[in-house]
Amino acid sequence: MAWVVVAAGPMLAFCPSVLGRDETGPLVDGAPPVEKQIFFGRDIRPILSDRCFICHGADEKRRTSGLRLDSFESATEAREDGFAIVPGNPGGSLLWSRIRSSDADEVMPPPDSNKRALNDEERELIRRWIEQGASFEPHWAFVPPQEPPLPEVKKLAWCRSAIDRFILAPLEAVNLAAGDPADRETLLRRVFLDLTGLPPTPQEIDAFLTDSRPDAYERWVGRLLEEEPYQSRFAERMALPWLDQARYADTNGIHMDAGRQIWPWRDWVLRAFRDNKPFDVFTTEQIAGDLLESPTLDQKVASGFNRNLMSCDEGGAINEEWLFEYAVDRVNTTSAVFLGLTMNCCQCHDHKYDPLTMREFYSMFAYFNSIDEPGLYSQSPDPYRAMEPYIEVPAPEVEPKLKVVTADLQAAEAERDSIGAAADEIQSWLGERHREWGIRWDRGKVIAATSSGGASLAPQEDGSVLLSGQNPPLDDHSITLRTDAVGSRLVLLEALPDPSHAGGRVGRSSNGNAVLTHFEVEAASVRNRKQHRPVRFVWAFADFNQENGEFHVLNLLDGRGEGWAVRAYDDAGNGGRTAVFLAEEPFGFEGGTELRITLRYQSRYAQHVFGRVRLSTAALSESAVDVLPLALGDWHELGPFAANDHDQAFATIFGPEQDIRIDVGRDFGHGGLRWVRKFYPDAEVHRTQNAQNSAYYVARHVHVPTARKVDLSIGSDDGMKVFLDGQEVYSNPEFLGDLADQKKTALDLTAGMHTLCLKVSNSGGPGGFYHRVVARPGELYGDLVAALLPQDSRDGGMRLKERFAQSWKLAFSPGYLRAVERVKDLKTALAELRSRVPLTMVMKELQEPRPAYIHIRGAYNRADTTRKVERDVPRSLGGLPAGAPPDRRGLAQWLVSDQNPLVARVIVNRFWEMLFGTGIVKTSEDFGFQSDWPSHRELLDWLAVAFRDGGYRDGVGPWNVKAMLREIVTSSTYRQSSRRRAEAAMIDPQNRLLAYFPRKRLPAESIRDQALYVSGLLVEKLGGPSVKPYQPEGLWEAVAMRESNTRLYQRGDGEALWRRSLYTYWKRACPPPSMQTFDAPTRETCIVRRMTTNTPLQVLTLWNDVQFVEAARVLAQRTLGEAGEDGARATTMFRRVTGRRPQGEELHLLLGVLGDFRDRFKEAPQDATRLLSQGDADRDDSDPAELAAWTMVAQALLSLDETIVKG
C-alpha cells in the first residue's frame, strides 16, 4: 500500500484521523511514520479506548490488574513491575514493551481478547506520544465549547461567513482550492429541498434566474424561512428527523400494537419550527413542559416527547418490568437526542468507554421513573384512544362550549340525585305487588347438607348452611330442604358473606370469589317417596354477573359455559350475592316436599365455592310471570369477515347467522374466527372492529318466561340484519350511522331459550351497533325485577337496593325520569363535543416520586435497595445549575445551560448533517470517546457557541434555529458545485473536507412528497390527524393479532391520499412500506441518523407503487394542459421534476421515446386506458394514447437518479 501513502502524504500530515482511519481499521499498514504533533484525543485515545479500556478503563468490574489507562495519574503511578507509562521515556514504559511483545502471554491486547492487535502505525503513535510527555487532555466534547479564533486563509474573498474560513483553511493546507459555485438552478433546488423538502417550480426558478440583484439568493432563503407557504413546508421538513429521534408513531408497537392518539404533539413540533421557537425553549417544554409554572396547554402537549415510546399490552407481561422499560427508554432517548451519548450502555454496567457510570444512569432514570402511568395498557376497541396520562386539546372554538355543557351536566346530575327515594311509596308498592303476584317466600327447613369432597356443612339459625373444614379444589354440595309449600315457581339462592372466609366474602377460595357451575333441583314428595321429579328452570336473574368471562347466571339454565361467577375477589366485592330462578312449571307436593338441591363447583378455578348459602322458594302468579323481563345473556362477537364491497359483505352468509346456538368453540374459518364474549351494555352505541367492506356479528342467548311479542330498537353502521334462531327477521342494507334508536323490529318469541344474532355490515370508516329491548307496559325491566326478592336479600351486596330504587323511580316518578333524561342528553352532547376534541399523551408526575435504585445487571426486578440514587446529571458533563429544581425542570435547565458541553454541539452537528449529508462529527448519535473525530473541530465549536449565544449577526438571539440554518446555507461552502473533483477525491475520498458539495439521496418522505408536488396532487395543510394513503392490501393483517384494533388498514379517501408523507399513519409493526424501502426507521426506538441505501426494491417502488404511477399520470395531465408543442411541454415537465432545463441531447431523447410510446399506445388504446386507471385522482378527457405516452415519460423522469438526489 506504499503507493497510496505517498499520494496521501501531505494530507496525513495535516489531519490523519479524519482521512486516514475508518471504522473497520486503518489501512495504512506499513506506512512510514510522518512527523507530526500528537493529539491525545485524536490520535491516542481512540486506540486506547478501542483496545485497552475494556479492561483498563472506568468499569471497575472488568478492570484487570488494577491498571487504569484513562488518566495520567493512574497510568503513571508506580506498580509492582514498574511503570505503565514513564512520560518522555517509551523504553521505560511497560505499555510500550507490552504492545510490542511477541510473546503471546505478554502482548497486549491479549490474543484471546478478540481485540485487534495494534499495527505498526498505532504502536508508533503511542511511542511518540509517550516521548512527547504522554499528556491526557480531556475529551474535547466534554469541555464546554469556546469561540475559537477565525483561521487565516489566503483566499479571503471566497468567504462569506466565518464558516467558510474554517472550511477553506484545511483545504488550502492541502493545496486544494474550494469548489466552483453551483449553477443557479442547482443551488435553488438544493436549498428548496433542504429547507422545505419540496423542489422549486419553473416559475420560482425563472424568478430567481432573472433576479440580478446580488442578494437574490439570500432573499429566497429569507422567504423560505419566513414566508408562507414556505415556512410551513420548512416546519414539515424540520419535523421529520425530529419524529425519528422522538420515536413518534400512531400505534403502541407491542403485541396488539393498538392505535394511539398523540398527533397533537407532532403538531406542536410543527408549530415550534414554523414559529422559530428558540431551541432552549423547544427543549425545556418537551422535557418538562408539564412541570413548568402554570403550564399552558401547549407546554403540556410538548411534554408528550417522552410519551412517544412503545408501550405494552401483552397479557402475561409484568407491570413493573414495563414501568422500568419506559423509564430506561426515556434516559436512552433523551441522552441520544440531546447529548449524543449512548447512556444505554450504563443500564447494565459502567460505560466501557465514556466516563459514565451505572449510578449516573440510574440518577438520570430517577427523573423519568415517577410518571403516573400504568406499565401495562389494556386494549380498548377505540384505535383513537390516548394512553393515560393524556389531556384533551380542544380547538379554541370548542373550549367555551365544553365548559358550558360540563357545568350543565353537573347541575343536572345534582338535580337528579336530589330527587329522593320515596321509601314509603316504594314499600307500599312492593307490598301490593307481592300480594298481587302471590309471592310469599318460604325458607323451609334444612334437613341434610353434605359435600362430595369432604367439606363440613352446618345448618344455621337463619336457615343458611355454613361450610368449614376441608376445602377440596372441586366440590359438590347437596342440601335437602323440607317445605310444605305447593305451587312454587321461584327458587332463591342467597350467597352470604361470612367472617370465616377470606376477606369476609362469599367464597371460600383464597381471593373470596366463587364460580357455581351447576344448580340442580329435584322435588320429592314426603308422602309418597316414589313421587319425585326434576325442577327445570327457564329464566334467572342475578344481582351481579362477573363481566370478564363466560360467567353469566344464565349459564346455569342449560349447563353451558363456565357457570356463574360473582367477582368477590376485589374490594368492590364485599356483601352477599343473590340469584333467583323461575321453574318451568309449579312444583311442590301436597303433604310436604323434600327439595334436593345440588350446587356443583366444577370450574377450572379451584376452591371457588360459596361458603354460606340459603335457599328459599315462592309461588308466583301467571300474571307476574308475564311481566318478568327477558333474561338476556352476554353478547358475543365475531368478525370481521372481509368482502370485496359492502353489498357482498351484507349479502354473504358467513355462517354465524344460521346457528341456533352460540358455540364458543366453533371455528368459522377466515383465519380461525371464533365467538368472543363482550361486555356490551344495552341502550349504548358500541364500536365494532369491522373495517371497510366487512361483516361483523354480535349474538346472545335470550330466555323468555312466556310467549310474547317484543320490539327491538336498533342502530347500525352501516347495514344490519337480525336473525332469530337462524332465521332472518330483519334486513336493511342502508348506509347508516351507529346512532341510538334508528330502527325498530319486532320479534315473535315463544317461551324458552332463543338465539338472537345481529349482523352489521360496514362500507367504510368505523362500524358499530346499538341494541335495546323495548319494555312492555308493566314489565319489570332493568333492576325493577328485584321486586321479586325478599326485603333482606334486596338489601344485600352489589348496591342492589339503590339500583332497585333508581329503576323504581324511573318507572314511577316522572320528575326523576325527566332528570335522568336530561343527564343523558347532556352526556351525549358532551361526548359529541369531546369526540371532536383531540387527545394527546403527556407526562404527569406522581404525587410521590418512586425511589430509584441501581438495578443489578440492568434487570427490572433486581433493584439493589442498598444503593438508592437521587436525581442528578453525569459528573463529567458539568453539574446542575445552582438552584435547579430536583425534577425534569432541573434536567432541562442543565441541558440548555452554558455549562453543558454537548447540547449545542450535538444539535448544530445535526443541522450540518441534514444539509451536507455527513455531520462534522460523523457519528452524530455518539459524541463519546468512541465517536468519530470531528472533521472541523473549531468550526463545530464556533457553530455551537454561535447557536447557543447568538449575536454572530445583528439581531440574532440565542438558540435561533432559522438564523443558524440561514448562516449555513448562505455560506460559500454550501453554494459549491457538487461535481466530484478528481484531485479532491484522490486525497479525500469521503469528502470530509468539503472541497465540493456532497450529493445525497433524498429522504423517503421527500421522494414521495416531491412526486405529489410536481404533479400537482399534493394537498398542503399543516398538521391534523394522521392519514392513510395507498398501501398494498393485507400488510397489516399479515402481522397483527386478530384482536388488534390496527389489524385492518382502512385506506383514506380524497385529501388523505395526497398529504405530505409525515402525516402518513405510522403503525410500528408495519410501517408504511415505501418509506421503509427508502430507509425510514420503524420508529420503535430513537433513531438519530438514517442510513441511505440504494436497492432494486427502491426502483420498483418508483415504478409501480400506485402513488407514483398516479403521480406520473397526473403530471402528464398537467403537462398536456400547458400550452406549446411537444418540446416546450417536455421541457416544462423536465424542469418541474429535475429543477433544470434539459441539456444537449436530453430533450431529443425524451421526445424520441415519447414518439415511440405514442405509436405504441395508438396501436393498443386499451392498454393506455388500463395504465391510466391507476389511482383515485380524476382523469381528464385527453386522448388516452397521448396521455399514456406522456405518463411513461413522466415515469422515467420521476425515477431518475438526479430526481431523487439533492445535487
Place this chain on the structure above:
Amino acid sequence: MNQNAPPQDPLETYFLNLTRRQFFGTAAASLGAGLLGPAALASALNIDLDAGRRDAAARGLGSLGAPHTRARARRVIYIHLVGAPSQLDLFDYKPDLGKHFNQDLPDSIRMGQRLSTMTSGQSRFPVAPSIFKFTRCENNEDGAWISELLPYTQKIAKEMCIIRSMQTEAINHEPGITFFQTGTQQSGRPSFGSWVSYGLGSANADLPSFVVLLSEGFGNTQAISARLWSSGFVPSEHQGCQFRSGESPVLFLRDPEGLRREDRRRMLDLAQQLNEREFARSLDPEVKTRIAQAEMAYRMQVSVPELTDLRNEDARTLQMYGPKVLEPGSFANHCLLARRLAERGVRFIQLYNRGWDQHGNLPSELKMQCDAADQPWTALVLDLKRRGMLDDTLVIWAGEFGRTAYSQGDLTDKNYGRDHHPRCFTIWLAGGGIKPGISYGKTDDYSYNIVENPVEVHDLHATLLHVLGIEHEKLIYRYQGRDYRLTDVFGEVLSPLLS
C-alpha cells in the same frame, strides 16, 4: 493478504480490496474508503466500479469476503413456529407423567420460578400429561420419540438433530421471539437473517439475500412485526424482504396493467441514458450503482414470478408437500417456495407459521396446527435431501419458548391448556454441518427443568453461524461506538451438534 508486504500495483490493491469488502451504496464508502475510497480511485482511474460490485455479488461475498472457516452450510431455512409449540406433546416424551395426572406440580420442580401473569394467580398447578401417543423412530442413536401428532416428521428422524434442552430468558412472546431472532430481548437489533446476509452477502444477483414468508395457523395468533426481520443498524439492504402471496410476491414488483415488458424496457432505457449523463456531470459513483440496481429491478420482475410459479414442479413433488401446496400463502406453499428460493441461492429464508399459542384447548388446537404443518416441513427436508441440497442447507425448526407441564385452566382427561415456559423446550435442526439423527440434552420427569446439556440461545446462534463458516465473535458491526454481534458478549459453539 500479507499486511507487511505492500503490493506494487495500485490496481491490484484495488481489486484485492474489492474481493475483501462489500460495495453497496454508502456502506461501501464507510467500509472501504478508509485510505482511498474505491469510488474515488475508480473515477480517477476510469474503472467501471460496478463490474467489481456485480462480481462480488455474483460470488456471494458479504462483509466477510470469505467465510472464516469451512462453511458446511451455504444457506439457511428457518421455520419459526410463532406462539411456541408444546414440547410435551410433540417431542419431549414423558411416559411416566400419566401417574401424576391432576396432581400439583411439586415445589421441588417448580422451584419458585417466574410464571407469566396468566397463570401466576392460579391457585394450583395440576400436572397435565400429554394425551398423545409417542412412537420411537429410528435415528442414528437409540431412537427418537415423536408424537402421533407428527406422523410425517416421524419419518425424518434420521435427519433431525433434536435439541430437547433449549432454554431462553423471555417468558412472553414479544421479547421471546425478539430474543430468538436477534439475540436480545430489546428491539432495534439486526435479525439473524440480516446478520447472515451482511456477513455472507447474496449468491444471486437477481434476488434479495434474505426472504421472509408469513403464514397463518388455526390456533391463538400472536403478533409478529417487521422488527423481527429488520436489519437494525446494519445497512437496510440486509433487511428481510417479505414475499407475499398473490400476484406481486415482492412489493411493487408488477408493472401497472396495460404495460408490456418492452414498455418498461423503453422507459428504463430513457432513464438510464439520462442517468449516464448525470454520472458524466457529477462523477458520483452512486449514480452508477443506481443504474445497476434499476437493471436488477428489471430482472427481478422476471426472476421472482418465475420463482413463485409452481407450474413446472412435477406432480410427485407437489404431492409430497400436501394438498394445500398450490394455495398461495399456505404453509405448504411456503415450504415449497423455500426450497425454490434455496435453489436459487437466497442466503436466508425465514418462514413464520402462526397459531402455536395453546393456552387452552391444546389437544384440539395443536392437532389442527400439526395437521397443516407436519407434512409440508417434512416434505421440505425430504425434497432438499433428494436433490442433494440438504448437505449444504441448514434447516432450523423452533418456537420462542416451551409450554408448562401443568395445565392452564381446566384440566380434564381430554382437555387442557399450557402456559409459556422458558426453562426448557425442544427445537430441531437438520442439514449442512449438523449431526443427523441425534438427540441432545435432557429434561426432568416433568419437562420443567433441564438436567443435561442446557442450550442457551446465544450458544445456538454461535453454533449455527459456525456451520455457515462464521466465527460468531468476528461477525461484528460497529454502531454508536461499540462493536455489536448477534451473540452479544456470549455464545459458545456446541461441538456435539456438529457433523
